[in-house]
Amino acid sequence: MYRPLNMKLVLIFMISTLLPLLLTTYVVARVYIERNSNDTSILIDNTLISLSQSLSGYLNELDQLTLIPYYNDDFISALKVMASESYESMSKYQVLSITNMLDSQLRFVRNTRKDIMSTLVVSDNKPLFYSTNNPLNDVTPNYEFAETDWYRKALQASGDAVFINPHKQDYFTRTKNESVFSVARTIREIPSKRPISVIIADANTVVLQKMFQDIDFHVPSHIVLLDQERNFVYANHEVSPVLFRPMPENHSIVRDGDSSYLVVRRTVAPYNWELVVLLSNSHLEQKTLWVYLNSALLYIICLVVAFLFYQGLSRKVMGPVKEIIKTMRKVEQGDFTARYPTHTKDEFDVIGQSLNSMIGELKQKIEMEYVLVLKQRNSEYKALQSQIQPHFLFNMLNGFITLNQIGERELLEKSIIDLTLLLRYILNHSDMTTLEEEMHLIEKYSSLQQLRFGHRLQVLMSCEDGVRPYKVPKLILQPLVENAIIHGVEPLNSPCTLTVAADTVWEDGVLFVRIRIEDDGVGFDTQLLDEHGQVGLANTRERLQLCFPDSLFRLESAVGVGTSIIIMIPEAHFHENYYSG
Incomplete structure (x- = not known):
């Protein structure tokens, strides 16, 4: 009666509160993401501007270093003399004067600039002068300077500075494996502009590393510096060159395998170098996702609060209904002490009182009929079992008398010990046992009988592992x-075989546990079964029906062939509570 009203209230609450809250949360998240993206873009652009200006200033300083020869006419004159053939015929004093003048100029540069590792002046393949920060360093003998890329590029630049990508100082003996970043320029005569030599200044690549090492964009990133030919000059991490062939557009997305990057680039003027930053696109998306997740979490919290508010209102109406359902479920599970607690003065109170009355009447009927029937079945079962135990003992005592009469004293003593073990099993166990223990009892009993019959009795026993733990009476x-031995084996004077086996078998789509007791003894006519009248056989069949009502008991026998008894118990019975014990 109240549920439609509750549903209407929930619907009104969702339209008036939850949906506007959801829309507001989404809009706030979008605005925050856009503003954060704009702030990040401004930060990156300003950082790149600062980096490009610093890099441009540094390149300009290196450019100015190679112009030092032009500031001193004597420097150029000395280089002309050293490059000429007459230099070899000059006196030691003249050579020393020229060398000291050049060294004073270049040493000043090297001492004032700690990043400059060396300066070298060559003409074709002839080193004219060099200055390094390693006093033991020397020019590599017979080095082909004219064949190097930096020498050819310097000549082609016609007097302009040429920046050389990081490379090895293989033209020096002591530092040939060290990586340097260089600037080279052709030194020419001022009037004729004829090239005299090429000067190259080598700077430590650590300068570039220090310039970029403290840059942090708050996401994993790569900083790459490309020269005017778009060759790698520096990268703070290993980057695939494929990303820059062709050069990606600014603020575009590039992919390298499973990784994607946002490209932000800026040209380093006036050298036409390119400073490129690759920002991890997945981390940028994660930041966006983080904002959405927080917005979703806020919405969920509001939704939970609203749900709790709804639960508080609906509990007053749905509480009694739930109590009635809870009481009925307890009764379904067999708890007939369950009662509905009447605490309201409405229609639910009347229904609860009627339910309590019905539970009381049902419990009374069950106690009068069902429980009495179970007690009667247990009494009948115990009566049948009490008949078997004296019958078993009577037959065993008769066997002992026979052993005593024929003088088998040792065999009689061993049989009494085996009987003691059997009696201990009977007296120390409950009415139910496992099939494995029952088979073990049969094994002991058969062993006792084999002492009596000797080679005339052979017993074959088998039991599947899966049926061993199943409970049987x-x-x-x-x-x-016992019947098979006494009525089937004992009358014959020839050897007989008794087979006791337990396994599983499918029959008519039902899985049965099959127990077989078969002998190849004298057999009997099944039409005369009532006259045969064995007590053990009849009691066993009745006990089996009491414990397993759906079980099958099959008896087949023929005179001179033997007897076969097959017990078929549905496997499902062993998982149900058919016997109370």
Whole structure:
């Protein structure tokens, strides 16, 4: 009666509160993401501007270093002399004067600039002068300077500075494996502009590393510096060159395998170099996702609060209904002490009182009929079991008398010990036992009988592992085995075989546990079964029906062929509570 009203209230609450809250949360998240993206873009652009200006200033300083020869006419004149053939015929004093003048100029540069590792002046393949920060360093003998890229590029630049990508100082003996970043320029005569030599200044690549090492964009990133030919000059991490062939557009997305990057680039003027930053696109998306997740979490919290508010209102109406359902479920599970607690003065109170009255009447009927029937079945079962135990003992005592009469004293003593073990099993166990224990009892009983019959009795036993733990009535198989031995094997003077086996078999789509007791003894006519009248056989069948109502008991026998008893118990019975014990 109240549920439609509750649903209407929930619908109104969702339209008036939850949906506007959801829309507001989404709009706030979008605005925050856009503003954060704009702030990040401004930060990156300003950082790149600062980096490009610093890099441009540094390149300009290196450019100015190679112009030092033009500031001193004597420097150029000395280089002309050293490059000429007459230099070899000059006196030691003249050579020393020229060398000291050049060294004073270049040493000043190297001492004032700690990043400059060396300066070298060559003409074709002839080193004219060099200055390094390693006093033991020397020019590599017979080095082909004219064949190097930096020498050819310097000549082609016609007097302009040429920046050389990081490379090895293989033209020096002591630092040939060190990586340097260089600037080279052709030194020419001022009037004729004829090239005299090429000067190259080598700077430590650590300068570039220090310039970029403290840059942080708050996401994993790569900083790459490309020269005017778009060759790698520096990268703070390993980057695939494929990303820059062709050069990606600014603020575009590039991919390298499973990784994607946002490209932000800026040209380093006036050298036409390119400073490129690759920002991890996945981390940028994660930041965006983080904002959405927080917005979703806020919305969920509001939704939970609203749900709790709704639950508080609906509990007053739905509480009694839930109590009635809870009481009925307890009764379904067999708890007939459950009662509905009447605490309201409305229609639910009347329904609850009627339910309590019905539960009381149902409990009374069950106690009068069902419980009495169970007690009667247990009494009948115990009566049948009490008949088997004296019958079993009577037959065993008769066997002992026979052993005593024929003088088998040792065999009689061993049989009494085996009987003691069997009696201990009977007295120390409950009415139910496992099929494995029952088979073990049969094994002991058969061993006792084999002492009596000797080679005339051979017993074959088998039991599947899966059926061993199944519960069966105690002494359910012993009377059948005893009948087979006494009525099937004992009358014959020839050897007989008794087979006791337990396994599973499918029949008509049902899985059965099959127990077989078979002998190849004298057999009998099944039409005369009532006259045969074995007590153990009849009691076993009745006990089996009491414990397993759907079980099958099959008896087949023929005179001179033998007897076969097959017990078929549905496997599902062993998982149900058919017997109370």
